[in-house]
Amino acid sequence: MQPDISVVAGLIGDRARSRMLLALMSGKALTATELALDADITAQTASVHLAKLTEAGLLRFSKQGRHKYFRLSHADVAQLLENLLNITAGAIEPDIHTGPADAELRLARVCYDHMAGELGVALFQALKQHGLVTNSPDAPEMTEKGQIFFADVGFKADLRAGKRPVCRNCLDWSERRDHLAGQLGQWILNPKTKESFRFIIF
């Protein structure tokens, strides 16, 4: 037997739950009430939704005092959501008149743990243009120059098998062009080194 897709899909297939999941795509951990507000439902219903999502392994939480902070359990989940976004965004191709709130979202947003939107796409372009990652039709890869550059500013890739790829291209649902995901994408958004670090590549 194949695994049963329908349970996970069914969980996402609810308006309130999907909104909560998308809210967590920002990468920030949010409390149950914040998520309830975002999904426009009461705290009670949010509670059972969140319980289901965590039990299914899509979310994990950490308690802090009387607050319960939820986040996506894994990058896989974010990728799945991104995948869904792309498919549905592609379906409504003739993009309906987009408001100003949209414009902001399209300019810059965070896609789980890396940068997306116009800015994310531009950054990716710049990295390729400066030869730090390859400009391949498939997935990007760090060039030698890139390895030196990023090692120099403190980036350390985890090359063990089973880990997420260092570079991954991620199709932007708003821009319909790639931006950079993977370990490097995450690190650029949130470098772990203390030393100040600036891109002067634009």
Add this chain to the structure above:
Amino acid sequence: MQPDISVVAGLIGDRARSRMLLALMSGKALTATELALDADITAQTASVHLAKLTEAGLLRFSKQGRHKYFRLSHADVAQLLENLLNITAGAIEPDIHTGPADAELRLARVCYDHMAGELGVALFQALKQHGLVTNSPDAPEMTEKGQIFFADVGFKADLRAGKRPVCRNCLDWSERRDHLAGQLGQWILNPKTKESFRFIIF
């Protein structure tokens, strides 16, 4: 506003519909009744399910006589399903006792339009070992040697922007290791050239 994920997810989130979609992951086009049998439902219910799936853009069909052949509308959809398979397969990690029917499925199967299962993984290994595609931690890429080799046997990549990548790695839900997808993966399973063509790389 972000696109509404929940409609597509909700469509997949039904047992019968998900089974039909997975049946179409074989890459073969199937008739409505075949899909109904596979999903263990009557023809009537299958009809409305299939109508919903096509209207949402997940399926497309072609009529041949009194038969209606359905297939996945696009490689994107297959990728989404594969994504879901991986997440749910990962969740039930301690793999429950698998029957003999499973063993067959694990040995060799088709993942939408390319080879998967043990055989798919082995093929991918061989391609890397013989230096036809790169053995990078991220996505594979054709080597020069590979470009010559595959051009020689009639493979022609479509490098236009917006097309699917030439090489893509695809995590196998049964093997938990990568196999080869993308244009090359598709072509290997189903080369368009008439000339006979054999891999002697095992």
Add this chain to the structure above:
DNA sequence: AGCATGCTTCGTCCAACAACGAAGCATGCA
């Protein structure tokens, strides 16, 4: 023409489940 096959439409029934009010636990703060 007649019949079989494949798919669809209609009407009805039934189960699943999202939603909320109300009440109940915790935790933190004064």
Add this chain to the structure above:
DNA sequence: TGCATGCTTCGTTGTTGGACGAAGCATGCT
């Protein structure tokens, strides 16, 4: 020790939608 805040559990209600029988409409075969 109170009180406020955040989250959960319970019971109820209402709606959604999946399922099938029956009938209808095409298409193809003889």
